[in-house]
Amino acid sequence: MVETSEQPDLPPDVALMWGLRDVTRRGPKPSLAVEDIVRAAIELADAEGLAAVSMARVAERLGNSTMALYRHVKNKDELLVLMSDAALERPEPLPEGADWRTGLTFWTAGVLAAVRRHRWYSQLPITGPPAGPNNLAWLDSALGALKDTGLSEESKLGVVMGLMTYVQGEIRLSMELAEGSAGNPDAFSRYGATLARVVDPRQLPALAEVLASGVFDEVVPFDEADEADFDFGLQLFLDGLAGFIERTCPPDAG
Amino acid sequence: MVETSEQPDLPPDVALMWGLRDVTRRGPKPSLAVEDIVRAAIELADAEGLAAVSMARVAERLGNSTMALYRHVKNKDELLVLMSDAALERPEPLPEGADWRTGLTFWTAGVLAAVRRHRWYSQLPITGPPAGPNNLAWLDSALGALKDTGLSEESKLGVVMGLMTYVQGEIRLSMELAEGSAGNPDAFSRYGATLARVVDPRQLPALAEVLASGVFDEVVPFDEADEADFDFGLQLFLDGLAGFIERTCPPDAG
DNA sequence: CCTCACTGCGTATGATCTACGCTAATTAGC
DNA sequence: GCTAATTAGCGTAGATCATACGCAGTGAGG
Numbered sequence: 103m104v105e106t107s108e109q110p111d112l113p114p115d116v117a118l119m120w121g122l123r124d125v126t127r128r129g130p131k132p133s134l135a136v137e138d139i140v141r142a143a144i145e146l147a148d149a150e151g152l153a154a155v156s157m158a159r160v161a162e163r164l165g166n167s168t169m170a171l172y173r174h175v176k177n178k179d180e181l182l183v184l185m186s187d188a189a190l191e192r193p194e195p196l197p198e199g200a201d202w203r204t205g206l207t208f209w210t211a212g213v214l215a216a217v218r219r220h221r222w223y224s225q226l227p228i229t230g231p232p233a234g235p236n237n238l239a240w241l242d243s244a245l246g247a248l249k250d251t252g253l254s255e256e257s258k259l260g261v262v263m264g265l266m267t268y269v270q271g272e273i274r275l276s277m278e279l280a281e282g283s284a285g286n287p288d289a290f291s292r293y294g295a296t297l298a299r300v301v302d303p304r305q306l307p308a309l310a311e312v313l314a315s316g317v318f319d320e321v322v323p324f325d326e327a328d329e330a331d332f333d334f335g336l337q338l339f340l341d342g343l344a345g346f347i348e349r350t351c352p353p354d355a356g
Numbered sequence: 357m358v359e360t361s362e363q364p365d366l367p368p369d370v371a372l373m374w375g376l377r378d379v380t381r382r383g384p385k386p387s388l389a390v391e392d393i394v395r396a397a398i399e400l401a402d403a404e405g406l407a408a409v410s411m412a413r414v415a416e417r418l419g420n421s422t423m424a425l426y427r428h429v430k431n432k433d434e435l436l437v438l439m440s441d442a443a444l445e446r447p448e449p450l451p452e453g454a455d456w457r458t459g460l461t462f463w464t465a466g467v468l469a470a471v472r473r474h475r476w477y478s479q480l481p482i483t484g485p486p487a488g489p490n491n492l493a494w495l496d497s498a499l500g501a502l503k504d505t506g507l508s509e510e511s512k513l514g515v516v517m518g519l520m521t522y523v524q525g526e527i528r529l530s531m532e533l534a535e536g537s538a539g540n541p542d543a544f545s546r547y548g549a550t551l552a553r554v555v556d557p558r559q560l561p562a563l564a565e566v567l568a569s570g571v572f573d574e575v576v577p578f579d580e581a582d583e584a585d586f587d588f589g590l591q592l593f594l595d596g597l598a599g600f601i602e603r604t605c606p607p608d609a610g
Numbered sequence: 611c612c613t614c615a616c617t618g619c620g621t622a623t624g625a626t627c628t629a630c631g632c633t634a635a636t637t638a639g640c
Numbered sequence: 641g642c643t644a645a646t647t648a649g650c651g652t653a654g655a656t657c658a659t660a661c662g663c664a665g666t667g668a669g670g
Contacts, residue, residue, distance in 0.1 A: 112553055113543070120554055129616030130666040156657060167619045169659080178658065225481065228532035230540075231547055238551075238560060245562035255569035258562075264589025271525030278482035286484075289367070293485055297492075299366055300374055306492060308499035308512075315509035335518025338596030345595050383647025384635040410626065421650045423628080428648095432627070 114176065115183050119234040134166060136174045140184045144220065147185070152222035157181075182226055187234025189220045193243040202347070203340055205247030210269055210336060213240060217273055224277040252351035261343060268339060276328045283324055294318030369434050373441050373488040388420060390428045394438045398474065401439070406476035411435075436480055441488025443474045447497040456601070457594055459501030464523055464590060467494060471527055478531040506605035515597060522593060530582045537578055548572030 112122070118136055142163045147155050157178060161168045175181045193212055196205045217223045232241055244262045253261070283290050297318060303310035312318075366376070372390055396417045401409050411432060415422045429435045447466055450459045471477045486495055498516045507515070537544050551572060557564035566572075 111546075112550060113546070116550055116554065127616075128614075128666090128668050130618080132617065134618085157659085158657075168657095169620080170618050172659075173617060173619095227479065228528065229536045230543055231533065233547075233550055233554070235554075238555065238563060242560035242563040245566060249562060255566045256571050259566055259571055260585055260588050261592075263585045264592060267525035267529055267586070267589055268522045268593075269525065270529055271521035271523065271527075273525075274482065274528055275521055275524055279485065282483045289484055292365075292367070293487075296366060296370055296487055300370065300487070300489075301492065306496035308503060309492060309496040312499060312509045312513055317510050317513055331514055331517045332521070334514050335521055335593070338515075338518060338600060339522075339589070339593050341596035341599050342592030342594070343596075345599075346592060381647075382637045382645070384637095384649080386648065388648085411628085412626080423651080424649050426628075 113230075113233070115180050116233045118175075118180075119184060119187050132173070134164065134170060134174060136184065138164060139171055139174055139181065140188045143181055143185055144189055147222045148220060152225050155181075179227075179229065183229055184234075186223070186226045187236050189223055190216050190234075190236040190240060192236060193240050196243060196247055200247075202248050202251050203344070206244065206265060206340065206343075207336070209240075209244050209247055210265065212243075213269055214272065214332075216240075218277070221277060221281060224274050224281075251347050253347065257350065261346075265339065268335065272332050276332070279328075280324065290324055291321060367484075367487070368430065369437050370487045372434075373438060386427070388418065388424060388428060390438065392418060393425055393428055393435065394442050397435055397439055398443055401476045402474060406479050409435075433481075433483070437483055438488075440477070440480045440482075441490050443477055444470050444488075444490040444494060446490060447494050450497060450501055454501075456502050456505050457598070460498065460519060460594065460597075461590070463494075463498050463501055464519065466497075467523055468526065468586075470494075472531070475531060475535060478528045478535075505601050507601065511604065515600075519593065522589065526586050530586070534578065534582075544578055545575060 112120075117123070139160060143155050143160045146159055146163060157171055158168045160181075161171050171181075175184070193209070193216070196208060200208065232238055241262065244265065245258055248258045248261060251258070294313070297309070297313055301310050301313055366374075371377070393414060397409050397414045400413055400417060411425055412422045414435075415425050425435075429438070447463070447470070450462060454462065486492055495516065498519065499512055502512045502515060505512070548567070551563070551567055555564050555567055
């Protein structure tokens, strides 16, 4: 394990993500860097899914032995943490002079786009609050979208956490479902039929009514339906936020 | 594997969750039922976490051999699917005569309470749209809360999916963070210090401002802060929904 | 030049999931 | 009741995995 004695009070994985290591070290030059390991792991996950990411396969891809990785990474969990920050990359800057609503909409679309480039992202465990450079850059970007609202810092943070919660739910629901439907293409076209077979109108009346309305019979591609639903919910949230901002910081009371 | 020839067009795991199996079968009486397996797996996960749920440990808990389980469950993934429905149990019925807002608030609290009884829930993979009896009962309950709004069935479904997305995000963020902070108690009290160490005000100005405001210095128990943030976001969503309902179905235009 | 921290790696251990095939139990049909 | 078909439970074994441990060689500090 590489020591990070320069930042003794930082959690070791955080120090790793920020590239804070000793500059002068004895012994042989490392022929491997954490960044290489993380990059190889991400490529492997992109190509063959997260389940294919084993220490052995990552090492093989780097032309090293399995155990060599453990000099740079405490264990596999730490590797996953590093992957979760590296996969996000940096956010594109918000459009200049945009109001908070377009800013947050832009931000949300950006997060989803970034995450969708790595279909395994939703399967990563969440081990702590955002602490890596990319994660914090996204957090900063969302907070920046709210800078002209006049909200308190605490409120801004609350708003952003609410939005992150909603986005996180979308990531999990839509991405894992998309993964599942990839391996099982007609699970979705059959969904209406499955429900019809199983739903008893006396026990689940409201659901039976939705079924009877035929919403599930339309054959809409999964992605489109999903995006429409996401946008709908996002607009509701932003509508509510607009009300909150007006109530808290009336524009003419400045 | 138990055949489910009565419902040949249902996915096998769905049939299992609904208990649709052959009534008359040849061969020895099964000494084991899927329900037993699922219950044992849930007890094990409750006691020792999801990682402790291996086919061997579940079988051991039942006094059977490992391979005996495979007569009742196709593979471990299917067992996880069954666990994810069984863990939810049935929703409590909505309070009689409640309006949609109290109904949905009640529903949301119920989902979170049900899920929090099994701390491993958030780590389960999502393999398909809700199809088990408990999942569908919850879905029905949420739809039922909207029955007096006059919204179209399609809109109701959209609203519920938006709410489920937000709740799903909360489940994932708060539960996995809670798990993480259990094994690492002061990771949260250190969070402010970690950020202070790592955030450069020139690179992350908005985040730096939040940090400077001292929000992260307050020592609030994780659960309380989390619940407050969740409620705040939920209210924003419901505020937005109120506007949508008024716009779509004005009460005096009925 | 010597010391010794450090890198890479071989070996080994203990889990894990699960394919396969055997034996014994039970029932359907006669 | 007899026979054949079917099924439950399980033992064995293979493949894959994470990772503890210790050794050999490297190269910087003294």
